[in-house]
Amino acid sequence: MNPENRPIRSIFTVMSTAIRTLEKEGRLTMEKSYIQHGSTSVYEHSVKVAYTSLYFARRFRLNIDEKSLIRGALLHDYFLYDWHEKDKSHRLHGFYHPSTALRNAKEDFDLNPIEENMIARHMFPLTPIPPRYKEAWILCLADKYCATIETLFPLLMWKVLRARMIKALFLS
Numbered sequence: 001m002n003p004e005n006r007p008i009r010s011i012f013t014v015m016s017t018a019i020r021t022l023e024k025e026g027r028l029t030m031e032k033s034y035i036q037h038g039s040t041s042v043y044e045h046s047v048k049v050a051y052t053s054l055y056f057a058r059r060f061r062l063n064i065d066e067k068s069l070i071r072g073a074l075l076h077d078y079f080l081y082d083w084h085e086k087d088k089s090h091r092l093h094g095f096y097h098p099s100t101a102l103r104n105a106k107e108d109f110d111l112n113p114i115e116e117n118m119i120a121r122h123m124f125p126l127t128p129i130p131p132r133y134k135e136a137w138i139l140c141l142a143d144k145y146c147a148t149i150e151t152l153f154p155l156l157m158w159k160v161l162r163a164r165m166i167k168a169l170f171l172s
């Protein structure tokens with residue numbers, strides 16, 4: 001049970017609801033057109049990071065805003081361009097994409113302060129100002145974990161997440 005004594009919905013249910021909503025209300029599906037790490041699309045990366053963030057929060061029984069955690073994680077790389085293209089505007093992508101992602105997300109969605117902070121600060125310590133909320137710290141860790149796995153072990157990441165999703169579907 002969570003702090004409000006409500007049954008905890010399965011990670012799969014919570015994730016799929018958030019994804020459908022963001023796809024319907026904004027441009028989330030555009031992320032499928034852009035590569036993030038290795039052969040992983042920005043969309044796949046965002047879903048993996050959101051799943052991993054929620055997994056970490058539940059695993060360590062952290063008292064957080066799950067809806068904000070998922071939305072912020074799904075939108076953390078909402079920059080909507082191919083940063084691999086040779087273009088002066090994409091130089092130093094790691095430093096500048098959080099502000100572009102935040103601007104795009106604000107255009108498409110009503111964000112709360114937690115979600116804004118998550119998007120703006122997810123690249124800490126590359127960007128020097130640290131996150132303010134627990135949800136943003138969780139995202140920082142989950143993003144770095146997923147990026148490392150996607151870059152170094154792409155097939156392993158898929159197998160791990162697939163196994164967890166199957167487990168979540170049938171055991172919840």
